[in-house]
Amino acid sequence: MEDTYRHKGMRRKLVNEIRKKGILDEEILEAIYRVPRHLFLDSGFLNYAYEDKPFPIGSGQTISQPYTVAFQTELLNAKPGLKILEIGTGSGYQACVLVALGVEVYSVERQRKLYEKARIFLPHLGFQAHLFYGDGYLGLPEEAPFDGILITAAAPEIPTCLFQQLKTGGVLVSPVGSGDIQTMIRYTKLKNGKIAKEKFGNFRFVPLLREKAND
Ligand code: SAH
Numbered sequence: 001m002e003d004t005y006r007h008k009g010m011r012r013k014l015v016n017e018i019r020k021k022g023i024l025d026e027e028i029l030e031a032i033y034r035v036p037r038h039l040f041l042d043s044g045f046l047n048y049a050y051e052d053k054p055f056p057i058g059s060g061q062t063i064s065q066p067y068t069v070a071f072q073t074e075l076l077n078a079k080p081g082l083k084i085l086e087i088g089t090g091s092g093y094q095a096c097v098l099v100a101l102g103v104e105v106y107s108v109e110r111q112r113k114l115y116e117k118a119r120i121f122l123p124h125l126g127f128q129a130h131l132f133y134g135d136g137y138l139g140l141p142e143e144a145p146f147d148g149i150l151i152t153a154a155a156p157e158i159p160t161c162l163f164q165q166l167k168t169g170g171v172l173v174s175p176v177g178s179g180d181i182q183t184m185i186r187y188t189k190l191k192n193g194k195i196a197k198e199k200f201g202n203f204r205f206v207p208l209l210r211e212k213a214n215d
Pocket of ligand 1: 061090092110137
C-alpha cells in the first residue's frame with residue numbers, strides 16, 4: 001500500500017494528459033491526482049495504472065479510463081457537499097475521485113465480491129463513501145433525493161425510478177445504448193418536472209445488468 005514520489009510523478013503526468021484531452025476543471029484534476037489509482041490494480045500492473053485506459057479488475061469488470069471518470073464527474077457538476085448516487089461501484093475508483101472532491105457519495109454494486117472488496121479497501125485508503133450491495137436499476141430510494149446520479153455502466157434505457165430519486169435541478173449522467181458503443185447523456189430534472197437531455201459523444205462501457213450475479 002505504498003504511494004511513493006514515483007507514483008505521484010506518474011499521476012501528475014496522467015493529469016496533464018487528461019487536461020490536454022479537454023478536462024479543464026482544476027478541482028477535478030486535483031481529485032484525480034489525489035487518488036492512488038495503482039492501488040486499485042494488482043501490483044504487477046503498475047505500468048498500466050497511470051495509462052489513460054480502462055483496465056480489467058476481475059469478475060468480468062473494468063476500472064474506468066481516468067479521462068472518462070473526469071469527464072463524467074465534470075458533467076455531473078460535482079461540488080463539495082453535494083449528495084451523489086453512483087450506480088456501479090466496481091473498483092471504487094470513481095467513488096474515491098468524487099470523495100476527493102468533497103462529494104457525499106452513495107454507491108451501489110450488484111456483484112457481491114466487488115462490493116465486499118470496495119467496502120474494506122476504500123476506508124483503508126482513507127476515502128469514506130456509503131457503499132451498498134444491490135441492484136442499481138432500483139436506485140437507492142431510502143437515501144433519495146440526490147443532487148446527481150452517475151451510472152458507470154451502459155444502460156439500455158434509464159429506469160424511471162432514478163429520475164424520481166433526483167432533486168429538481170439535479171442531473172443524471174449515463175452512457176446510454178445497448179450496443180458496444182454508447183452515447184454519453186446528461187439528463188436534467190427541470191422545475192416543471194420535465195427532463196432535459198444533452199448528448200456528449202460516444203463511449204464504451206460494460207452493460208448495466210438486470211439480474212443479480214450468481215455469487
Ligand atoms: N465505477 C467503476 C467502474 C464500473 S464498471 C470504477 O470506478 O471502477 C461497471 C460496474 O457496474 C461493474 O462493477 C458492474 O458489476 C456494475 N453493475 C452492472 N449492473 C449493475 C446494476 N444493475 N446495479 C449495480 N451495479 C451494476
